[in-house]
Amino acid sequence: MGRRTATSSSIREFPLIRQLQRRFERGHPSIVKGIGDDAAVVALPPKSWTILTTDLLAEGVHFDLRTADMASVGFRAAMANLSDVAAMGAQPRFLLVALAIPGTLRASDITHLYRGLMQACSGAGVHLIGGDTSASRHGLFLSITLVGTAPPKHALFRHGARIGDRLYVTGTLGDSLAGLQLLSHTEQRASRRRLSAAHRRFLVDRHLRPTARVAEGRWLARSGLATAAMDVSDGLSGDLRHLCEESGVGACVETALLPLSPACQAYGLVHDIDPVTLALAGGGDYELLCTARPQDEPALMRQAARQGFQITRIGEICPRRVGITTRLTDGRTHPLPVTSYRHFE
Ligand code: ADP
Ligand code: MG
Numbered sequence: 001m002g003r004r005t006a007t008s009s010s011i012r013e014f015p016l017i018r019q020l021q022r023r024f025e026r027g028h029p030s031i032v033k034g035i036g037d038d039a040a041v042v043a044l045p046p047k048s049w050t051i052l053t054t055d056l057l058a059e060g061v062h063f064d065l066r067t068a069d070m071a072s073v074g075f076r077a078a079m080a081n082l083s084d085v086a087a088m089g090a091q092p093r094f095l096l097v098a099l100a101i102p103g104t105l106r107a108s109d110i111t112h113l114y115r116g117l118m119q120a121c122s123g124a125g126v127h128l129i130g131g132d133t134s135a136s137r138h139g140l141f142l143s144i145t146l147v148g149t150a151p152p153k154h155a156l157f158r159h160g161a162r163i164g165d166r167l168y169v170t171g172t173l174g175d176s177l178a179g180l181q182l183l184s185h186t187e188q189r190a191s192r193r194r195l196s197a198a199h200r201r202f203l204v205d206r207h208l209r210p211t212a213r214v215a216e217g218r219w220l221a222r223s224g225l226a227t228a229a230m231d232v233s234d235g236l237s238g239d240l241r242h243l244c245e246e247s248g249v250g251a252c253v254e255t256a257l258l259p260l261s262p263a264c265q266a267y268g269l270v271h272d273i274d275p276v277t278l279a280l281a282g283g284g285d286y287e288l289l290c291t292a293r294p295q296d297e298p299a300l301m302r303q304a305a306r307q308g309f310q311i312t313r314i315g316e317i318c319p320r321r322v323g324i325t326t327r328l329t330d331g332r333t334h335p336l337p338v339t340s341y342r343h344f345e
Helices: 013-024 070-087 107-122 175-183 185-191 197-208 214-223 236-247 262-271 275-281 294-307
Strands: 031-033 049-058 091-102 127-136 141-150 166-170 226-232 250-254 287-292 311-318 324-327 333-335
Touching (some): 013 127, 070 091, 070 107, 070 214, 070 226, 091 107, 175 262, 214 287, 226 236, 236 250, 236 287, 262 275
Parallel strands (some): 091 127, 250 324
Antiparallel strands (some): 250 311
16 A cells, blocks of 8 residues: 555654554453554454444644644544443444544654544553554544444433433533633633633643543443433534434423533633533533433432432423423523534534
């Protein structure tokens, strides 16, 4: 494949792959063959379900190398995929990375990218088993494939929500969007005035270093308590729609119940923004959205508390004809507009 993959600049394909292998490949009993052959070979637990997901990130569309460092790009890319596996209730296990590298980058940039990728993955127990490397004439392209496993019949799907179920979310919402806004220059200057350094750090960290809720997803799947689940990657107002569409239902979100971090609330105050707007619109929090039957709520809350998982009821599932609405503190309901991130727009 030398002709197609010959990279310009200082990068040479095979030394780069060898270097990545040396630095980032770790053996595991389940890996029969990792990097170095025509394809990787793994042995999965017998009868387990295999969960597969892939994501393509393009420079200028998903990330901007003028503002984000390579390690953060890698970290966020891996987290987005880990979050997809988490939302299926599965254990992520293996990682494949395909790259198209522009001539402007150096081998050390790619090493930094992998450092971010592997930092996100190692905490989740994921091993690098292969990839592909090519030159690019139009910016950096990064494609990530994750392989996970789940006990048979215990994956979580978007399609299982039923009328009367309650709607829950893990963690807090809106932090990543607030962090992104803080990283933009004008916001930075304005907010130095009253937002504490600790709150700033928290929000920026939630944007650059989000955490996929892998343990929470596995618990929800194992416990059998969740009727449906997905991750909040683009923003609640849009993502909830996907869950409802797949389940053939509507939903009502009570805005007063949305979990907001102290930092996000402080950010809202300083900038005169309703943090609820951030919570509904903000992508990149990588929390899990799930539904459960009302009679299962005590067990859900008890088990979450025992394991130290934060989970909050934010609304309920309604008939499809009601659509997707928000109930405000004064009791009035309104249709929920999509304010979250959309491609091709
Ligand atoms: P092929 O020509 O069959 O595509 P390559 O020479 O591209 O094979 O790849 C050789 C080995 O290096 C394979 O095991 C492949 O998975 C691995 N590899 C290639 N590029 C990467 C990468 N960017 N990250 C990790 N592994 C890689
Ligand atoms: Mg190849």
